[in-house]
Amino acid sequence: MLTTALIVVPLAGAILVWVLPLSRESTSGLALLVALAEVGLWLGSARNFDFDSDVAQYSTTREWFDQLGISYSVGLYGFQFWLVGLTIVVGACVVGYGAWAEREHPRAYFGLLLFLVGSIVGAFAAQDLIVFYVFFEALLIPAFVLIGVWGGPQRVKATLTFVIYEMAGSLLMLASVVALGISQGTFALAEIGTSTNDWVFLGFLVALAVRAPILPFHGWLRIAYTEAPPEVSALLSGLVSKTAVFGFVWIVLPHFPGPVADFRTLVLVLAAATLTYGSVLAFRQPDIRGVIAYSSMGQMGLIMLGIFAFNDLGLDGAVLHSVNHGLVSAGFFLLAGMIEARAGTGEFSKLGGMAKGRPILATLVLVLGMFTLAVPGSTNFAGEFSILAGVFDRGWGYAAIGVLAMVLAALYALRLISAILHERRGGAVRDDAGDLVSGELFLLVPLVVILAVLTAWPAGITERSFPENQPTTFIGSQQELAP
Amino acid sequence: MIDTPSVDWLALSPTLALLAVAGGTLLGAVLVPRAAERAFSISVSVAGFGASAVLAGWVFDRSPEPTAVVVESMTRDRLGALAAILIALVGLVVVLLSAGDGRRSHVGEYYALLAAASAGMVFFVSAANLMTMFLALEWFSIALYVLCALDTHRRASLEAGLKYLIIGSFGSGILLFGCALVYGATGELGFTAIREATGADDPLFVTGMAMILAGLAFKVSAAPFHMWTPDVYQGAPTTVTAFMSAATKIAGLVLMLRVLVTAFPEQAEIWSVAVAVLAVCSLAIGNFAAIAQRDVKRLLAYSSVSHAGFLLIAIAANSTAGSEALLYYLIPYSAASVGAFAVVAARERELRRPVTLDNLAGLGWERPFIGVCMWWFMLSMAGFPLTGGFLGKLFVFSAIYEAGWWWLVVIGVLATALSLAYYLNVVRSLYMRSGEAPATGAVIAAGGSPPRDLLLDAAVGAALVVTIGSFFFVQPLVDLASDAAASLPF
Numbered sequence: 001m002l003t004t005a006l007i008v009v010p011l012a013g014a015i016l017v018w019v020l021p022l023s024r025e026s027t028s029g030l031a032l033l034v035a036l037a038e039v040g041l042w043l044g045s046a047r048n049f050d051f052d053s054d055v056a057q058y059s060t061t062r063e064w065f066d067q068l069g070i071s072y073s074v075g076l077y078g079f080q081f082w083l084v085g086l087t088i089v090v091g092a093c094v095v096g097y098g099a100w101a102e103r104e105h106p107r108a109y110f111g112l113l114l115f116l117v118g119s120i121v122g123a124f125a126a127q128d129l130i131v132f133y134v135f136f137e138a139l140l141i142p143a144f145v146l147i148g149v150w151g152g153p154q155r156v157k158a159t160l161t162f163v164i165y166e167m168a169g170s171l172l173m174l175a176s177v178v179a180l181g182i183s184q185g186t187f188a189l190a191e192i193g194t195s196t197n198d199w200v201f202l203g204f205l206v207a208l209a210v211r212a213p214i215l216p217f218h219g220w221l222r223i224a225y226t227e228a229p230p231e232v233s234a235l236l237s238g239l240v241s242k243t244a245v246f247g248f249v250w251i252v253l254p255h256f257p258g259p260v261a262d263f264r265t266l267v268l269v270l271a272a273a274t275l276t277y278g279s280v281l282a283f284r285q286p287d288i289r290g291v292i293a294y295s296s297m298g299q300m301g302l303i304m305l306g307i308f309a310f311n312d313l314g315l316d317g318a319v320l321h322s323v324n325h326g327l328v329s330a331g332f333f334l335l336a337g338m339i340e341a342r343a344g345t346g347e348f349s350k351l352g353g354m355a356k357g358r359p360i361l362a363t364l365v366l367v368l369g370m371f372t373l374a375v376p377g378s379t380n381f382a383g384e385f386s387i388l389a390g391v392f393d394r395g396w397g398y399a400a401i402g403v404l405a406m407v408l409a410a411l412y413a414l415r416l417i418s419a420i421l422h423e424r425r426g427g428a429v430r431d432d433a434g435d436l437v438s439g440e441l442f443l444l445v446p447l448v449v450i451l452a453v454l455t456a457w458p459a460g461i462t463e464r465s466f467p468e469n470q471p472t473t474f475i476g477s478q479q480e481l482a483p
Numbered sequence: 484m485i486d487t488p489s490v491d492w493l494a495l496s497p498t499l500a501l502l503a504v505a506g507g508t509l510l511g512a513v514l515v516p517r518a519a520e521r522a523f524s525i526s527v528s529v530a531g532f533g534a535s536a537v538l539a540g541w542v543f544d545r546s547p548e549p550t551a552v553v554v555e556s557m558t559r560d561r562l563g564a565l566a567a568i569l570i571a572l573v574g575l576v577v578v579l580l581s582a583g584d585g586r587r588s589h590v591g592e593y594y595a596l597l598a599a600a601s602a603g604m605v606f607f608v609s610a611a612n613l614m615t616m617f618l619a620l621e622w623f624s625i626a627l628y629v630l631c632a633l634d635t636h637r638r639a640s641l642e643a644g645l646k647y648l649i650i651g652s653f654g655s656g657i658l659l660f661g662c663a664l665v666y667g668a669t670g671e672l673g674f675t676a677i678r679e680a681t682g683a684d685d686p687l688f689v690t691g692m693a694m695i696l697a698g699l700a701f702k703v704s705a706a707p708f709h710m711w712t713p714d715v716y717q718g719a720p721t722t723v724t725a726f727m728s729a730a731t732k733i734a735g736l737v738l739m740l741r742v743l744v745t746a747f748p749e750q751a752e753i754w755s756v757a758v759a760v761l762a763v764c765s766l767a768i769g770n771f772a773a774i775a776q777r778d779v780k781r782l783l784a785y786s787s788v789s790h791a792g793f794l795l796i797a798i799a800a801n802s803t804a805g806s807e808a809l810l811y812y813l814i815p816y817s818a819a820s821v822g823a824f825a826v827v828a829a830r831e832r833e834l835r836r837p838v839t840l841d842n843l844a845g846l847g848w849e850r851p852f853i854g855v856c857m858w859w860f861m862l863s864m865a866g867f868p869l870t871g872g873f874l875g876k877l878f879v880f881s882a883i884y885e886a887g888w889w890w891l892v893v894i895g896v897l898a899t900a901l902s903l904a905y906y907l908n909v910v911r912s913l914y915m916r917s918g919e920a921p922a923t924g925a926v927i928a929a930g931g932s933p934p935r936d937l938l939l940d941a942a943v944g945a946a947l948v949v950t951i952g953s954f955f956f957v958q959p960l961v962d963l964a965s966d967a968a969a970s971l972p973f
Contacts (some may be wrong), residue, residue: 067878130877140867160907174899182885
């Protein structure tokens with residue numbers, strides 16, 4: 001029931017916020033309250049969570065559509081628990097950012113934000129193929145409107161690009177979902193068994209690759225991340241992209257062992273190419289959000305390497321790094337929004353020298369930058385190291401490319417830091433643009449604190465993602481459930 | 484002396500209730516004072532459509548086994564009863580949204596014709612032989628021809644009526660020719676009798692079947708028999724378009740399913756391919772043409788052509804699952820379609836000119852309720868989750884996949900992807916303005932807040948409840964659909 005509550009609370013909150021004719025302050029207060037209640041619920045669920053159980057925790061299964069064997073089935077395993085937690089924490093920060101940024105049409109705006117958060121939680125908690133697909137696609141509805149209405153000057157173009165890419169992918173997946181579910185007679189993930197159909201596999205692969213995004217399906221990334229309001233970019237890069245991670249780990253790996261083995265080289269090569277391409281482009285971007293956007297793409301490539309290495313180290317690293325990257329990229333997008341609010345632009349040519357007289361801003365940019373470049377000892381380093389060690393087993397070349405990309409990450413992260421904080425003072429940086437205020441700190445500090453905790457204790461996640469800390473055995477056991 | 488046939492009055496009661504509305508409102512047009520005519524017609528219509536739905540529900544309850552009644556001219560079964568319920572409910576919603584249409588003349592006649600058309604459709608879906616089928620088809624078609632042309636002061640309306648009359652008659656002619664050929668080949672008129680008759684290998688018989696199929700395809704506006712649809716949908720009064728887009732589809736498709744499955748099961752290999760071809764044509768033409776439209780009614784007309792394609796896929800599956808999928812899909816489709824046209828009607832009443840994508844701009848912010856409803860109707864038609872349209876498409880795709888036609892799933896998915904281009908365009912114009920576009924103030928002709936129309940809001944709200952409710956409470960609806968599909972001989 002608790003999982004259902006985690007999904008329903010933001011969705012119900014969304015309707016409530018939209019329907020109640022409250023003032024701007026009360027609306028944002030109510031939305032924030034819902035987001036914080038959600039955090040409380042999640043922390044509550046952590047208390048009795050059995051990470052080693054081989055049944056989904058807090059699961060609910062209800063009959064929904066018997067003729068097709070579809071049921072409403074949700075529940076959490078360890079890795080889902082962490083992804084849901086990431087969503088809820090980042091979601092709360094994003095709602096807080098929305099309250100701080102005072103968007104117009106607050107009722108619709110907060111309603112859609114909560115709708116988006118609830119849908120992402122639903123996608124991460126799914127134990128039924130259709131439930132996953134429903135949330136995977138439903139989250140596009142609020143994302144679509146949030147970009148299209150509250151976005152930057154090119155918002156309409158951004159929206160259309162985003163939706164065309166995403167929907168083309170999702171619909172391919174719908175065909176695959178139908179083919180997989182109908183041929184097995186059920187859509188319940190625990191009972192669906194394995195498929196050897198390459199076409200069905202490719203449908204899933206392309207849809208999830210668009211979502212991640214993986215080369216060559218990344219055409220929507222730059223414009224969507226740049227034109228969306230910063231807090232929506234934070235949700236897109238930090239959370240929405242992770243629905244692809246979930247799809248790969250919990251649908252593709254368990255149910256397509258044959259095609260995964262056949263296509264492994266192709267996927268690994270694409271992932272490595274994504275990593276390199278994203279990192280190189282991140283180094284060349286002229287503005288903050290461009291750097292974060294392409295760095296996100298690179299990191300998704302890295303996570304894909306870990307997933308398709310399909311061994312214990314790789315999978316543990318992929319889950320840990322998903323959480324890390326979600327926190328870092330969401331934090332950076334919010335920070336970018338705060339800088340843009342001060343300078344009116346995110347272009348490096350007009351920024352610079354912001355460190356002077358703004359110690360808190362400088363500290364946060366530096367800290368998040370250090371996490372981005374995965375400074376040794378940090379949780380990002382732990383995630384990347386684990387992924388690279390995992391993928392090393394599949395070929396040293398992938399690991400070598402991964403290490404190269406870590407160097408590239410250092411390059412773009414340092415360039416980002418110095419372009420904002422150091423160098424000559426940019427034309428857009430005025431004297432009266434102050435330091436971060438406490439309201440903004442409340443949004444960023446929790447993310448940094450969580451990163452710090454994970455830095456001290458990455459095993460908190462890696463040892464608690466899959467039952468008995470045996471990812472491959474566990475995912476393999478799902479394969480043997482074939483009817 | 485001729486024996487009086489025994490008449491099953493219960494089976495006829497949904498039709499009779501609607502005929503009573505037609506008679507009552509016509510009498511009212513003469514007897515009731517002008518000032519009260521509208522209120523009188525609406526109350527009689529609401530009561531009559533409601534009664535018809537309830538009676539059809541009663542028939543549904545009392546007819547677990549299909550029986551031939553009234554000298555085997557009609558079948559009393561759950562398939563027909565469910566379709567009758569849907570048609571009556573669509574009619575009821577259309578009556579509600581017609582209340583504020585500002586019609587000055589032909590008020591009583593409008594409701595009378597609406598009821599007459601519905602009565603014809605309710606009779607049509609239960610037809611059990613070729614004669615009653617043709618009779619009922621002409622019955623509701625003639626009522627619709629007049630309804631389309633009812634706004635005699637608008638050229639577009641007259642043109643729509645005339646076009647529909649000419650092309651519709653052509654379609655009816657083909658249907659009648661087909662009936663004649665089938666009768667000639669078998670010597671039988673009843674659907675079950677045709678199935679059991681010998682002489683089915685006669686080429687004339689197959690030709691007749693094809694012509695019947697083509698005649699029905701005209702009515703459900705399946706491509707390539709759709710050419711009347713955009714002009715008629717655009718020109719007809721918007722409330723009539725709303726009614727036609729939903730009720731005619733229900734009637735035409737349910738009867739098409741019934742005829743094909745009960746009269747021509749032996750020829751299933753031929754007709755399922757033919758229906759699949761119609762489906763593919765409808766999907767292709769409907770979606771590509773809709774992308775190019777600026778007029779919202781025209782856009783929705785092409786969208787209804789493409790939905791005919793999805794619904795025909797369900798018929799092509801030629802299975803129980805396919806029939807269930809068809810009946811289920813019709814529910815969210817009708818709701819979204821009636822709802823969308825209702826929103827167009829609301830905007831039309833406000834602007835007093837045809838609604839285009841350009842002057843739809845900003846509606847979402849000016850009238851939040853209607854805007855959000857339109858948003859969900861478009862999402863449902865596009866098959867987004869959290870709407871019944873998604874499960875409808877899923878059910879249709881599953882049925883056709885089970886029938887072994889995976890390539891139709893792929894075509895359906897591609898068509899859905901195409902359809903997003905125009906559905907989301909509508910949503911975009913509701914809410915989003917590109918940087919340079921003028922503010923909405925320039926577009927709105929009349930100042931002040933738009934006229935309140937509670938009945939229209941209620942109709943739109945009801946459509947929204949069905950559109951979203953059919954997603955969450957799919958099982959009860961599918962149970963109804965599977966009860967209804969059980970009356971077909973699979």
